[in-house]
Amino acid sequence: MRAKIRLYVDQPLGQGQSVPLDKAQAHYLFGVMRQSVGDPVHLFNGRDGEWLAEVAEAGKRGGALSCIEQTRPLQMPRDLWLLFAPIKKARTDFIVEKAVEMGAARIVPVMTEYTNAGRVQVDRLQAHAVEAAEQCGATFVPEVAAATKFDRLLADWDTNRSIMFCDEALAGGTSGLPAALAAPAAILIGPEGGIAERERKRLASMDCAHAIALGPRILRADTAAVAALTLWQQTHGDWS
Numbered sequence: 001m002r003a004k005i006r007l008y009v010d011q012p013l014g015q016g017q018s019v020p021l022d023k024a025q026a027h028y029l030f031g032v033m034r035q036s037v038g039d040p041v042h043l044f045n046g047r048d049g050e051w052l053a054e055v056a057e058a059g060k061r062g063g064a065l066s067c068i069e070q071t072r073p074l075q076m077p078r079d080l081w082l083l084f085a086p087i088k089k090a091r092t093d094f095i096v097e098k099a100v101e102m103g104a105a106r107i108v109p110v111m112t113e114y115t116n117a118g119r120v121q122v123d124r125l126q127a128h129a130v131e132a133a134e135q136c137g138a139t140f141v142p143e144v145a146a147a148t149k150f151d152r153l154l155a156d157w158d159t160n161r162s163i164m165f166c167d168e169a170l171a172g173g174t175s176g177l178p179a180a181l182a183a184p185a186a187i188l189i190g191p192e193g194g195i196a197e198r199e200r201k202r203l204a205s206m207d208c209a210h211a212i213a214l215g216p217r218i219l220r221a222d223t224a225a226v227a228a229l230t231l232w233q234q235t236h237g238d239w240s
Contacts, residue, residue, distance in 0.1 A: 003040035003052060005033055006134045008141060013048040017067040018056065026063045029055070041065055044133070046141045049073040075139050077103040078237045079184040081161070083110045084225055085191035086117035086147065091222045095189075096125045098222075100132035100142060102229035103238060108186075109147040114193030120147040150199055154206070161186055163209040166228050168194055170213035178210055182236045187228045189221055 007029070011019050021029065029035045037055050043065065044050045050072040053065040082104040086092045092109075099107050107129065109120045125144045133141045157163075161184040164177070168190070188203075195203075203209040214227045233239040 003042045005029070005035070006042040006044065006050075006137070008130045008134055009043050009045050011045065013043055013045055013051045013067055013070075015067060015069070017051075019043060019053060019065045019067065021063040021065065023061050026059060026061060030058045030060070030063065042071065043067065044139045046133075046139070047074065049075075050139050072139060077105045077140060077142070078233075079105055079161075080229075080232060080237065081106040081108060081186040082189070082225065082229065083108045083153070083163075083186050084189040085110055085112045085115040085221065086120050087192055087221050088117070091220075092117065092120075092125070093128050094222050095225045096128045096144060097132040098226050099229065100129050100138060101136045102226065103233055104142050104229065105140075106142050106145065108145045108153070110150055110153055110188070111147055112150045112191050112199060113196040115191045116193065117191075122146055151202075154202060157206070157208075159206070159208045160184060161208065163188055163203065163206065164228065164232060165195075165203050165209050165211045166190070166214050166224050167200070167211040168218045169200075170211060171218045172213065172216050177212060177231060177235045180208075181210055181212075181232065185232065185236070187225070187232060189225045189228065192221055 009019055037058050039055045041053050043053050049070050051067045052069050052071050053067045056066040057064040082099045086109045122144055130141055162181050164181050164187045166189055
C-alpha cells in the first residue's frame with residue numbers, strides 16, 4: 001500500500017504508534033485532501049525515518065493516525081551548511097526550499113554589509129523547509145537558524161568546517177572544487193550587492209575559506225545557491 005500524501009509530524013514513530021493530529025493537520029488531511037478512516041499517509045519526523053500509517057480517527061478539529069510499517073530509514077544529508085544573505089521575501093523562500101531539496105543539512109541566514117532584506121522570519125522559513133521536505137521525499141528537515149551577522153558568524157567559526165565562498169568577482173573562471181571543500185563544509189552566497197571588500201579580505205585571511213567561480217556569468221543570489229549546491233553535491237556530496 002502506497003500513500004500519495006507525506007506529512008511531517010513532531011511525534012515518535014514506530015510499529016503500532018498512534019499519532020495525534022492538530023487542527024491544522026486535520027484540516028489539511030480531511031478538509032483539503034479529503035482523506036477518511038483507513039486511507040494511507042506517509043509520515044516522517046526527521047528522526048525515525050518514513051512510516052506508512054493509516055487514518056484511525058478523522059474529525060474537523062483533530063484526528064489520529066496509526067503507524068503500520070517503516071518504508072524508509074532515516075537518510076541524513078552530508079554535513080553541508082548553506083549560508084546566504086537574505087533577499088526579497090519570495091526569493092528567500094525559494095532559496096530555503098531548494099536548499100532542502102538539494103540536501104543541505106543546515107540553513108543559516110547571514111546579514112552582510114550589503115544585505116538589504118528586512119527582518120528574517122525564521123518560523124516562516126522553517127515551515128517552508130518542512131513543506132519542501134514533505135514534497136521532495138526527504139526524511140530529514142534541516143534547521144533554519146536565526147539570522148546572524150557576518151562578523152559574528154566568522155568570529156565563532158569552527159575552522160574544521162571549510163567555506164566555499166561563491167565570489168562574483170571570479171565570474172568567468174573555472175568552477176572546479178578543491179578536495180579541501182569536502183564535508184564538513186559550508187557554502188556562502190552573498191547579497192544582491194555582492195560581498196563588501198572588507199568581508200572578502202576577512203574570508204581571504206581564513207585558511208578554511210576558498211573562493212570559487214560559478215561559471216562565466218554573474219548569477220542572481222537565488223540562482224547561485226542552487227548552482228553551488230549542485231556543484232558541491234556532484235563533487236563531494238551524495239550525487240557523486
